[in-house]
Amino acid sequence: MNPFQYEQSLEVDSSVDRVSRAPEATFLAGGTGLLDLMKLGVETPAVLVDVRRLPLAQIQELPDGGVRLGALARNSDVAQHPLVRERYPMLSQALLAGASGQIRNMATVGGNLMQRTRCAYFRDTATPCNKREPGSGCSALEGINRGHAVLGVSEACIATHPSDMCVPLAALGATVRVKGPQGERAIPFADFHLLPGNTPHRETALEHGALVLSVDVPALPAARHSLYLKARDRASYAFALASVAAVLELEGGRIRQARLALGGVGTRPWRASGAEQKLAGQAPSPEVFQAAAKAALEGASPRAHNGFKVELAQRLIVRALTRLGGRS
Amino acid sequence: MSSKIIGRPMDRVDGKLKVTGKAQYAAEYNPPGMAYAVIVQSTVPRGTVLRMQTSEAERAPGVLAVLTPRNTPKLPGADKFSAVPVLPRLTAMQDSEVLYNGQPIALVVADTFERATYAASRVRTTYVEKAASLKLEAGLERSEPALGNFGMPPPGHTRGDAAAALAAAPVRVEASYRTPTEHHNPMEPHASIAVWDDPEHLTLYDSNQGVFFMRQFLSLLFGLPPDNVRVISRYVGGGFGCKALPWPHQIMSIMAAKVVGRPVKLVLTRQQMFSLVGYRPQTLQKVELGASAQGKLTAIRHTGYSETSELDAFTEPFVNVSNMLYACPNVATSQRVVRLSASTPTFMRAPGEAPGTFAFESAMDELAHALKRDPLELRRLNHADKDPEHGKPWSSKSLLECYRWCAERFGWQRRSLQPRSMRDGDALIGWGMATATFPAFRMQASALARVMADGTAVVQCGAADLGTGAYTVFTQLAAETLGMSPEKVRMEMGDTVLPPGGLAGGSSTTATASPAIRSASNEVRRKLVQLAVADKESPLHGLAEKDIVVEDGRLSSSQDTARGETFAQLLTRQKLTHVEGKGDAAPDPAEQKFSSHAFGSHFVEVRVDEALGTVRVSRIVTAMGAGRILNPKTARSQIQGGVIFGLGMALTEETLRDPRLGRVMTADFAEYHVPVHADVPDIDVHFVEEHDPHVNPLGIKGIGEIGTTGIAAAVANAVFHATGKRVRELPITLDKLL
C-alpha cells in the first residue's frame, strides 16, 4: 500500500473543502471497497478523509412519503429498516443479496453507490485497463469476460457496475443529494452513473471533492409490491451474473405501471424503460412479460463468454414479473 | 486391544487452543530483530528479465535489501535438487528466465511488512518477451508421455485387448470430459520465518505437511547436514497438498535471512497463492466403455492430457481409477502431459482420483442410461471382488455395504429411471450416485512416549496435523495404550526435533504414525509394569506381569484392583523423572500380498432451477468403508470436508488464466468461488465398520481424500437425471444449463 495520511472529519463543509482542494485526497466511509483497492495498488490516495463521524447516517421519512437514506447509513441498517422493508421490499432484498453480513455492517449507502467495478483486470495493476489507466486498452474485450456487461458497453470498457443496492434505486428513480465545492445539488439517479463511452475512468457525475449526503427515494406506493431477484454462481456471497428489480402495479386486470431495472448486465445500474413501456396498459400474460424482457435486453452486445447473460436476464425478468403479476 | 478411548467421538484436543488464538501458526512467531519480505512477481508469461530498476525500492524507508536474479546468492544444492525425479526446478531467482506470469523475480526485505510491500511495488522491470504456450488444447500435438510423480509408476495400465473388445461390444459409450485448473486455497496462507542461528544452523518456522520432508529438501538445497536444519510446523491451517513440497517462498525467506543477517518472515498473500504454490492441473479426458447387453463391462479405455509447467513434469494421474474400480477384462489407460507457460501444478486432495472419478463415474452413468438400467445396479453388477489391476485380493472392501446403506438411507428405490421426471415448482429434481475410492498408504515413522513422574505423559511424533484431528486421534491412541486418561497425555507434533513422522500426504498420516505411537506407548507401559513388580516397596511386588492391569494412570492387580499404585507414586518412589519408550514402524512386505483401498459411495439430490440453470445440492448421503475409525467425530469432519471440497469442484471452482497474458485472473475469493455455507446441505456420513488385519497392524485406512472422490460425478449424474443434460465440463455453472 502507498503511504497515506489519515484525517477524521467532523463536519460536512470542511470535508468537502479538504478533499476538493487536494487532488490526491478521497473520502473514506466503510472502507470495504476503498481499502481493498488501495491494497491492490489500484487506488493510491495521498490523504484519506474519514467521514464516518459526519451526521449523515439517518434513515428518515420525507414529507412526500419517500424515504431519505443518509449517505453513511450502513447497508445492514437500511436493509432492516421498517420503512424500507415496508415501502421498498426490493431495496431491502437487494441489500441482503449483496456481500456478506460482516461487509454489510461496514458498508455505507454512499460507498455502495460509489463502488467500483469488479472487473478482474481493473483490479490487477499488471494488466492494461482503460478505466484504471486511460488509454492503456481494455483487457476484457478479448480476455475473460464472463462476468462483464452486455448493455451500455463501449469499445473502451465493458465493465459492469456491481452494486445490488443501486438496481432498485434505479427502478425507483431516486435522487442523489450531494454537496460539492459549489454547494448542494440533487442529481437524478439516471444521471448519476455515467456510461463508459471513451472515458471509462469517469464513473459518476460527481466532481472531485463532492460528497454524497443522501439518497432520497421517492414515494411510490406500488413499490410495496416489488421484488429483487439475483442469479449468481453460488448460493450466497457472489456478485450478480444478472439481477432484476421489479415493481408491477395492476389495476382492473391491466398493468398500470411497471418499474424494471437490471444489475450484473449493464455498465451502470440499468433502468429498462423500454420494457416498462411495453408493459404499461397491457393485461399481464407470459407473452407480454416475454416481450418486455426482450425489450429490456434490446441492443445487448455480448462478447465471447457472457452471451448467456442476455438469456439469463430475460428469464429473470419473466420470473420476477410472473411472481409479481400473480400476486396483486 | 479393548477400546475405551479409541473409537470415541472425542473433541479435538487442540480445539480450545485454536479458538482462543493460542495455537501458534507459522506466521505467529516473532524472533527478535525479525524483518519482512515481500515477493515481486513477473507480469509477462514468458521471456527474460532485461532490466530491473530497484533504486527507488532500495531508497524506500525501512528497506534492508532488494534481491533480484543479479544479486541473489546461488543455491549450493540446486543441481542435486533438480536431479530428484519430477521435482520443480524452483524459480528462486537463480536466473533471469521468466517461465510463467507471476513467477518470483525479486524479493524486497524491510523492517515492516507495509514498508516491504510498498517498496516491492516500486520495482520496475523490463523484459524481452518470448512466445508463450498458454492453451492446453493448442499443445496436444507436442504433448509428452506422462511420468510418474516421485518415482511412482507412470499412470496407465493395459490388460486384455480393449480395442478389440470395444469394437465387439454390443453397447458402447464414448465421451470426453474436462476439468479446469483448481486451487487448494487452505485457509491459512503459506508462511515461513527463517532464522539463521549461526552460519551453519537454520531454523524455519513454516506451514507445511511434513517437517522432515521439508528438511530433507532444504538441507539438500542449502548444502547443510540435515541435523543443522530445524523445521517447525506445529499447527497448520489446511494444506490439501499445496504444502507438501517446498515452494519458492521457503527458499527465498532463507536466502533473505542470510543476506540481511536477521530473521525474515515471508507470508504469501491470497493472490500469490494462485501462482506460487501449485494447483490441480486442468485435464482433458476421454472415456470409452464397452458392455454386454446385460451391462457387464467388457472394455474400458481411458486416456487424456493434463497441463504442467516448463519447470516440472507433474502429472495428475486421473486414469488410474479406471484400472481398478470395476471388474473388466479389457482395459487400456494412458496419459500425456502438455507443458505450458504456467506455474507448476502439484498434488491436490485426491490427485488423480478426483478428476478421474468425475470422468469415469460420469461415463458409467452414461452407460447406465444407454442400457436403460439403474446406475446403482450397473455398479453392483460390475463390482470387483478382487483387485482387477493386480489380481490380488483386497485386504478388505465394504463397497456393497456402502451402496446398500446409502440406497436405503436415501430412498433410492423410489428413483425414476427417466431424466426430467421429478419436479417441485421451478425446480427440476435429480438423483445421482457415484463410487468413491482411494488407496491406503503408509510410510515410515518413529515415535517416543514418556510417562512423567507427575503422572502425565508426553508423546512425540514429527507428523503433521493439517487441521484434520491428528493430534486428537494420536492422543486417544497413546492414552489407551498407556492406560491413561487422554487429558493427561500431551501429543507433540510438527517439529524436526521430534522423532520422524512421515508426510501428511496420500491420506497416510494416521496409518503411518499410529503403529509407531502404539509401539512406543506399549514399551512404556511394559516398563512401568516391570518396574512395579520388581520393586519391593510396590504393592504389586512379585506379581506376574500378565496379572497387572493398567488403567487411568494406575497399575493394579487383576485379582484385586484395590491393590495397586499410580504411575506417579511408582516413579516418585523410584526417583525417576520419567519412563520412556520408542517405537518405529514401516510398511510390512506381507501387506503387499493384498491390495488396500478405501471405498465408498455418494448419493446426491440436486434441485436445478429450470429457467435459471442454478444447481443447488439439497441432500448428500455418503457411506465409507475406510478401515478402523479412531474417532468418529473428526473422521466425519474429514469426510464432510472432502465432500464439500468435491462440491466446489462440481459446481463453482475454476481458475482462469488470461488467454494472452497467462496470468491467473481469478486470484481472490470473489472470483474463485469456493462453496459457502448456503451451498452445502446436510451431509449424512456413515462409516461401515471394517476390521482389516492386512492393511496395517491397526487396520487403519486413510480418510482425508476419499470424500472428494466421486462427488463431482454424483452431482453431474444428478444434474443429468434432473435435466436430461449431460455436463461434461466442470464446474457445472448455470450458463451450461441455460
Ligand SMILES: Cc1cc2nc3c(=O)[nH]c(=O)nc-3n(C[C@H](O)[C@H](O)[C@H](O)COP(=O)(O)OP(=O)(O)OC[C@H]3O[C@@H](n4cnc5c(N)ncnc54)[C@H](O)[C@@H]3O)c2cc1C
Ligand atoms: C468481498 C466483497 C463482496 C461484495 N459483494 C457485493 C455484492 O454482492 N453486491 C454488492 O452490491 N456489493 C458487494 N460488495 C461491495 C460493497 O457493497 C461495497 O464495498 C460497499 O458498499 C462500499 O461501501 P463503503 O462504505 O465500505 O465504501 P468505501 O470503501 O469507504 O468507499 C468506496 C468509494 O466510495 C467513496 N465514498 C464513500 N462514501 C462517499 C460519500 N458519502 N460521498 C462521496 N464518495 C463517497 C469513497 O471515496 C470510495 O471511493 C462486496 C464487497 C466485498 C469486499
Ligand code: SF4
Ligand atoms: S472492462 Fe473496463 S475495467 Fe475491465 S479491463 Fe476493460 S476497461 Fe478496464
